[in-house]
Amino acid sequence: MGIDQTVEKKTEGGGEHINAYKKRINNALSNDFLRSAMDKFAIAYKESRKNAFADMDTGVDELIAEVAELKKNAVMKNSELLVQFRKKAEECGIQVHMAATADEANRIIADIAKNSGSRKIIKSKSMTAEETHLNHFLEKENLDVTETDLGEWIVQLRHEGPSHMVMPAIHLSRFQVADLFSDVTGKNQDAEIERLVKVARKELRSKFLEADMGITGANFVIADTGTIGIVTNEGNARLATTLPRVHVALAGIDKLLPSLKDALTVAKVLPRNATGQRLTSYVTWITGPSECKTTPSGKREMHIVLLDNGRSKIASDPDFAQILQCVRCGACANVCPVYRMVGGHQLGYIYIGAIGLITTYFFHGAENAKNIVQNCTNCGACKAVCAGGIDLPRLIKEVHTRIQDEDGHPLKSLMLAKVLKNRKLFHGLLRAASVAQKPVTGDTPYLRHLPMIFAKDHNFRRLPAIAKIPFRDRWESIKKEHQSAESIKAVAATSEKSDQKNQKNVKDNDKNIIRVGIFSGCVQDFVYPEQLEAGILAFSKYAQKDKKIILEFPMGQSCCGLPALSMGEKDAAKDVAIQNVNAFKGLKLDYIVTLCASCASHLKHAVPLLTGSILGKSATDFAEKVMPFSQFIYMTGGMDSLNAVDLQDSGNGQNMLKNIDRKKITWHSPCHLCRGIGIKDEPKEILGRTGHEFVKADEEETCCGFGGSFSVNFPAVSREILTRKLNDVEETGAEILVTECPGCVMQLRGGALNQNRSFKVVHLAEII
């Protein structure tokens, strides 16, 4: 991307236009170096993170829970810790400054420089200083500021912002750096990394020796001793706090922790999560002005500037207080499928990655957040690695909603909300569309020609047509079929157990009856009803033979509400959530089973949050019963019967797999199944017993790029994520790709067809 792009971005009033943003994204997508660098990083990171956590006495999740808890407590006690720290720090001789805003912090630091007669300043890496645009401010005050972290120095020389929180120059190649260093030194520099690093060492060492003042950030601000902790690999923060006669540390008030023990606990996670290191090369603990031989007093002048910039307001916000639990490791970017495609300059403003999509709104305003906040597939990969235990995907949607509430909702999102709130209108429109689409489907199951407004960007995958008869209209006959299948099964079961005395008990014993409500979700109801039909067949086929399944399909159910939430229409999402809870109320169901992983995750986690205050217990009762298809099959004892079917002919007519056409199959784990619900192995175990040959695909838990409205808003990014996924699948040589979410099926099947891939895509229900 162009050198001045970020600068331009910052100064634009009212924020960047969405089309300009999309243009930048397209540029990034066609930047081959960026793409391959990001891709390599995404793969390597997962491995090194795993290794770094591997030999610990506590598990990753427990450790993260511990960090989240201690950060949460520190946020709650923040004002108390502030008073304590200030007292301690002042006793140690640190001058403590409180800055309410970014400008105030910059002003304070410029004044410190002036009052101490400092002109040459060296800086070690600080995201907080990036947040306040400190360098820009100091340069305007005629101060000479040099970044000394290698990556930060590179981006400073290029007049860019960092593209990653811990690897600021990850978007640049060695050749770009060599050109840059050739300019800086006035000598031709080879593009050899080892040598380039030495050039930086030499150039920057003389800057260190000349500097009057050193500015650092702080990873930890410890209240009970007045200590700050700084984490680095290069050692530049050590030189910056040792050679110059003045040291200024700038830190957000969210860095306050009660004690060293807390800091050491966070330090266990921070480097492991950030770069897959057990510990960085240096962790420096500074308690007050240390010895400095060039000053008359023999001590360095030391200041700490504690920045609020909206943090105390965030701390009192029940939804967002948890974002202050962030330890700035950057892991949320490392695992983000969108980040991987477009890089940090396109997926953040100053703060990068999932946390950046959220904090930009608070620290840099809605105008800088409004576009990036939509660039999220809602895959939950960030949440799964977050060192601070932050519910990032939910809060990204929450920011989107808030921005729309403030700035007005766009027409298409308003219309969607309006339509969704009225189920009959919504379903009526879908039925009408089923007829109206004929000219574009040519009566095939796909939309053959997209209407002009969609055509250009969206033809990267074939979109399915709307089914002629939705599931809800087929329900009565399906129900009858299911009932007869159940009675055949019961007969078979009783004949098998003919030696048992009381056969009737088998049939009517309450313990053996499983009452299941089907939640279809819109996609399976109106686009892929055949998946639901296959699923219902599978219920009878695979459940334990002495179990009787009774199905219900309440007609009052509507869309789960996830699409509304994705588009920032929280009110509509709440409305449909209430409709759905009420539709299933009073049916005395044991489970509410859905074949859509996204619906499952949304119903289970978001619905109680959205409606809990209105519906109380009935919302949590509803959520507890929700279960994805594979988990239900696995749990109802289906595994044993699958085994039986697979291994021996039981001779009762149920052996569907006896003459199976054995195929090579692989699995794509829907984000909302593996991370949303935590179901990872069950579907694969089921697949392993189908008689087909199962091959594991690389990165089977990485998003397919669908993300509902995401793929509509950012088709180019969606296409690239999809292609990456399809490549991994093709690599396995599988003939069939199985997944468990109709959204993924839509994306993957449409993409595979469009790209002439050699495999077909089916829902789990369709293969078992």
Next chain:
Amino acid sequence: MTQMDIVTEFKKKTSMVSSMVHEAQSIQDALEIAVSVCVKKSPAMMTNSSSETPHTGDSDSRISLMHGKTMAALDLDEDKLKILAKLCSDNNIDLITESLRNHGTGIDVGITTADYGIADTGTLVVSSDSEEKRLATMISEIHVALLLKSNIRPSALAMCEELELLTSKPSSYTAFITGPSRTADIERVLAIGVHGPLELHIILLDDIEK
């Protein structure tokens, strides 16, 4: 975990972060190792990088232009210093014990003691309140640290109280050092020695009863 196990773990983890570990049976032995590290070392990098001479007019660079090697020792007691001085003069090495700031562009080897080792991360804890000691661990191209085996702890959290004693002192400056200075800022390729030492040698002094 016995102390021996902890030492073994420490050695394993330090080697994983490119530190070099040596075992010494005595102080004499340890200092001989340190001096041999200096002898084997190629001349100070600052004057040789990018195949060019250092900036003219930079008063500090004159020092690094000198051909002999320089070793800095900051916190050794008199007896150890005497041994080291002898070894240095035998090997034509300049030994400095103060004013490291005047050697800002580079010292070949800085030798310091380390207060503790942390086994699970392969870390040294160096209490470096004095500027000289701090600089010795930063501007030297090779940092050699002497560490008593008995001062190795299983983890940072397990020695929280000892660390609190070090870090709670006003004007204290405590360093955790885990391997040499490193960066992966260009194409995520690991490069050693960006600002601090290019090598870290740890000499373990055996003071454990077997």
